[in-house]
Amino acid sequence: MVPSVLICLCVCLCLCCSEANEQIPNNSSLPAVFAFGDSFADAGNNNFQATVVKANFPPYGKDFMGGKPTGRFTNGKTLADYIATKLGVKEYLPAYLDPSQQSEDMVTGVSFASAGSGFDPLTSEILNVFTLSDEIEMFKEYIVKLDGIVGEEEANHIISESLYLVSWSSNDWGISYTAVPIRKIQNDVEAYANFLVEKATEFIQELYKLGARKMVFFNTPLIGCFPAARTVAGGVLRKCGDKLNEEAKTFNKMLSRQIQFLDKNLPQSKLTVVDYLKIVEDIIEHHLQYGLEVVDRGCCGTGLLEVAILCNKLSPICPDDSKYLFWDSVHLTDRGYNIVSDHAMMMIFQP
Structure with missing residues (x-):
């Protein structure tokens, strides 16, 4: 791939890829956690897809399981991993397509997420990653496997009582609307936003039909302040892209209005939006209070543009990644x- 295309990919991925104080007990009653979406939750599913959007090489995974690059777009755990950990369900969410996982790993939850994907099917097609529909099909396959492991009655209980994490839309705005502006030619901002909400609604309804009830949606983060942006x-x-x-x-x-509407109209559902944008905005503004020193560039390489294959074993790494909010020019560090x-947990479980 020529350098100009790599830079385009980097930009695409960049733009791709809340307030009670209640403590969540480790003995959570949630039987499992499932993740759908993009690189904020991908645990390595893209390793099994013919795409350049991968992170299964050093220095990714530098601080994960002894330095193992699994396909997570960070140096350690993903956002989905941390939520599963803090709920006391499991230490991390394995990729659904990982052939090494055991039956007991499957029962407590997996990640179906694919880096570079979005609500918009065009977004996934541009980078040849799994689409929203592909992730739904994986979930259907999972349900069949789960029935075989624990039986239909217990499988139904797990599906209905578990927590579903969803993180799409960053790539839609960054790729299909900005870097490869196919959708911008066809739609203004409000029209495209409405289109994405329609796709989100279809996803929710499909997941609901399959038995899911507790869904948490991470909205589009402060993508204009990501280092690559x-x-x-x-x-x-290098100010934020307003x-x-x-x-x-x-x-x-x-999205928030539609989630509130669906929450009221889908019986027994509990749908929540985590204000990812507000969280990142607060962290950047008050970063010193969080022990962070660098929030405008990533730890990998120059930190200005490197992401995915541009962040590799030849890239210099910052001396202390715990002082950085971003690992590469798009994705957060394990610390981030x-x-x-922590913020998300308070939003999800506020009284």
Whole structure:
């Protein structure tokens, strides 16, 4: 792949890829946690897809299981991993397609997420990653396998009582609407946001039909302040890309309204939106209070543009990644995801 295309990929991925104080007990009654979405939750499913959007090589995974690169787009745990850990369900969510996982691993939850994917099917097609529909099909396969492991009655209990984490839309705005602006030609911001909400609604209804009841949606984060976005759209001073952030806010408002509507109209459902944008905004603004020193570039390489294959074993690494919010120019460090998960837990389980 030529360098210009790599940079385009990097930009695409960049733009891709809340407040009680209640402690969540480790003996959570949730039987399992499942994750759908993009690179914020991908645990290695893309390793089994013919795409360049992978992270199964060093330095990714530097601080995970003894330095094992699994396909997670960070140095340690993903956001989904941390939530599963803090709920006391399991230490991390394995990739559904990982052939090494055992039956007992399957029972307590897996990740169906695919880095580079989105609510918009075009987003996944551009980078040749799994689509939203593909992830649903994986879940259907999983249910059949689960029936075989624990029996139909217990499988139904696990499916209905578990927590479902969903993190899509960043790549839709970054890829299909900005970096490869096919959708921008066809739609203004509000029209595209409405289109994504329609796709989100279809996903919710399909997951609901399959038995899911407790769903948590992470909205579009502050993508204009991601290091790669600062580099591409922030000018000489690398300020945040305000236009990108405004597009994200427009969609987030629409998504929240629709989630509230569906929560009231789908019997026995519990649908929640975690304000990922607000969380990242707060962390950046008050980063010193979180023990973070660098929030405008990643730890890998220069931290300005490197992501995926541009962040590799030849890239220099910052001396202390715990002081960085971002691991590469798009994805958070293990420390960053840990902080975000704390905020998310309070939003999910607020009284």
